[in-house]
Amino acid sequence: xxxxxQPSEVTAVxxxxxxxxxxxxxxxxxxxxxxxxHDGGAPTFLSYxxxxxxxxxxxxxxxxxxxxxxxYLLLQELQMKDSASYFCAWGNTDxxxxxxxxxxxxxx
Amino acid sequence: EAQVxxxxxxxxxxxxKKLTVTCSQNMNHEYMSWYRQDPGLGLRQIYxxxxxxVTDKGDVPEGYKVSRKEKRNFPLILESPSPNQTSLYFCAxxxxxxxxxxxxxxxxxxxxxx
Numbered sequence: 651x652x653x654x655x656q657p658s659e660v661t662a663v664x665x666x667x668x669x670x671x672x673x674x675x676x677x678x679x680x681x682x683x684x685x686x687x688h689d690g691g692a693p694t695f696l697s698y699x700x701x702x703x704x705x706x707x708x709x710x711x712x713x714x715x716x717x718x719x720x721x722y723l724l725l726q727e728l729q730m731k732d733s734a735s736y737f738c739a740w741g742n743t744d745x746x747x748x749x750x751x752x753x754x755x756x757x758x
Numbered sequence: 759e760a761q762v763x764x765x766x767x768x769x770x771x772x773x774x775k776k777l778t779v780t781c782s783q784n785m786n787h788e789y790m791s792w793y794r795q796d797p798g799l800g801l802r803q804i805y806x807x808x809x810x811x812v813t814d815k816g817d818v819p820e821g822y823k824v825s826r827k828e829k830r831n832f833p834l835i836l837e838s839p840s841p842n843q844t845s846l847y848f849c850a851x852x853x854x855x856x857x858x859x860x861x862x863x864x865x866x867x868x869x870x871x872x
Contacts, residue, residue, distance in 0.1 A: 681859060692848060692863035693801065737800060745816065746791070746861065748801040 652676040654738050654749035661755045662728050670723045670752045672738035682714050682721045683739040683746070693737060696723070728756050760785045762864035764849050770870045771839055779834045779867050781849030789852045790832035791816070791861065792824065794845040801848065807832055839871040 654674040662668040672682065681700040685693040697705050699714035699721060711724040725732055733756045738749045762783045771777055783790065791806040793816075803816030807826040821843055823835040832851075836843060846868050850861040 683859060683861075685861075692865055693861075694863070695860040698859050739801075741859075745806060745814075746803060747817065748793075750798060750800040 656749040656752045659753045672721045684723045685737045688734045764864040781832045783851040787851035787853045791850045792834045793848045844871045
């Protein structure tokens, strides 16, 4: 079956850099997305990688290596408000499969 | 304001009592989806729709129905709810024209089936 694996939890301190990994086993390829979800809130889109390489959006960057079936989300200059769950997702606009999520806790 | 709305936000019901969760978006998006979120399982797609009158099953469609009679609305119907459908449900919409494949999520509906 198709699956995406992420670490369940990551901790870091304010100002640090953290990397959240995602490895996937899927048939075919569309693209890898990342979503952020705060407790009690809805997922919000962060980034999408259709091709190999790094996509940068402000403090957040996302990387994809299709040959390794691997991607990661890099968060720089961590802030307390970055404490949330982060999900990678494989697919395209209509059909999307999510990983089980990584809970990031940022400490002062 | 561009948004996806869901109603109700919270619902407690009993086994077998039919219910509908509404979803509406005002962004003229072609694609709409329903997900359920359960602890440790992430978000799982229930159904999706590529446009009016075009729907398809996601990964966990059993026990659910959907319809897409208008572009803006995509209701989720549980004909005979069971306790294993207790979950947090999200509706989402998206537009492919941007190439980002970004999905916009509604605020969620927390459903409890007793």
